[in-house]
Amino acid sequence: MNGPTVGVEEEFLLLDPRTGENVPAAPSVAGKLPEELRGQSRREFRHSMVEMVTPVCGSLGEVAESLRRMRQAAAEAAAAAGASLVALGATPVGEPRLLVTDDPRYEAIAGHYGPIVGDPAVCGCHVHVGVPDRETAIEVCNHLRPWLPVVQAMTVNSPFFGGVDTGHASWRAMQLDRWPSLGPTPYFASAADLDRTVRLLVDAGVMLDETLVLWHARPSLRYPTVEVRVADVCPSVADTVLLTALVRALVGTALDDIRAGRRALPVPDPVLKAAHWNAAHSGLSGKLLDPSRERARPAWELVDELFRTVTPxxxxxxxxxxxxxxxACLRTVGTGTDRLRRELERTGDLPATLADAARRTVTG
Structure with missing residues (x-):
């Protein structure tokens, strides 16, 4: 093992193969998974979602193999339950039966946040990277801030909502913007600074508890890891592997900067929020706001700069x-949103487009 350990969480939608609507089949799907993979499945907020979690991995090869096994098994379990497993960041058509998982914590969240909880299911991909300790995790998150809008733009995969194209590359990001404790990670001086801020937010009712820190990058409460959670769920295993490689390399680069005494750039929160909105709206089509230079630049210029930065x-x-x-593959085929839009233009049929997305979820 040459780099920090990694782990990946992927959330998937369960869709009706005919209509594209969400299907509340998660309990049935979980029960149909192979016994050896049931421990890698997690109960999610919605009955129309399935989450699968890799073990702690030391290499991209291990990540890829685990992702392939989990996607294949979850897709077969979904089919046996009468649904399609689809790697899509947001509900494309609708959620006729809005069921919240029977769990006291989820019920408390539903009671506290009210109608926001009624938004249909959204699915992300979260990458966890090992770091030496929690104080280092805080510093790493500070260093990641200017780069996460680029990562978000590379992983947009949810243009549809209500059966139509929203015009946004990531409707998931737009939908999640309604939650008060989700968004760009604030700049913190220390773990004590973060803890003080979280206590204030809990006291104010913005968060129910410290587990609802849902920023785009966050230190783990239990483990010496940083979790990056800005990406839509990726359309294929290959896309998730690329995301994992880049996130691990960004964390590795941040650790190099910390050891060398280089401080993170304190990008103003409004600039960072604008950069994330721009990334979610446009993806890699056109320009992105560069929060470091505070100006718009061609999207692929920023992607290439990110790649050069993390190459060591x-x-x-x-x-x-x-x-x-x-x-190079991403440059050729485009983001998940680009692929979905091309397929919809080709077929003129949203259910057919979603069926193609379900196939690519497993085959790539």
Whole structure:
């Protein structure tokens, strides 16, 4: 193992194969998973969602193999339950039966936040990377802030809502913007600074408890890891592997900067929020706001700059060749949103487009 350990969480929608509507089949799907994979499945907020979690991995090869096994098994379990497993960031048509998982915590969240909880299901991909300790995790999150809008733009995969194209590359991001404790990670001086802020937010009722810190990057409450949770669920295993490689390399680069005494750039929160909105709206089509230089630049120019910045870490981790090839593929085929829009233009039929997305969820 040449780099920090990684783990990946992927959330998937369960859709009606005919209509594209959400299907509340998660309990049935969980019961139909192979016994050896049931421990890698998590109960999600919605009955129309399935979450699968890799073990702690040391290499991209381990990540890819685990993702393939989990997606294949979850897709077969979904089919047996009469649904399609689809890697899509937001509900594309609708959720006729809005069921919240029977769990005291979820019920408390539903009671506290009211109609926001009525928004249909959204699905993300979360990458966890090992760091030495919690104080270091805070510093790493500070260093990640300017780059996460670029990561978000690369992983947009949810243009549809209500059966139509919203005009946004990530409707998931737009929908989640209604939650008060979700968004760009604030800049913190220390773990004590973060803890003080969280206590204030809990006291004010913005968060029910410290587990509802849902920022785009956050230190784990239980483990010495940083969790990056800005991405829509990726359309294929290859896309998730690229995301994992880049996030691990960004964390590795941040650790290099910390050891060298280089401080993170304190990007103003409004600038960072604008950069994330821009990324969710446009993806890699056109320009993105560069929060470091505070000006708009061609999206792929920023992607290339990110790749150059993390190349030493990718090389050190043994991930450079894989990441280079997968980035070239992304440049050719586009983001998940680009692919969905092309397929819808080709077929003129949203259910057919979603069926293609279900196939690609497993086959890539």
């Amino acid at each position: 870490a990718l090389d050190r981790h043994g991930d450079l060749d894989t990441a280079y090839d997968l980035l």
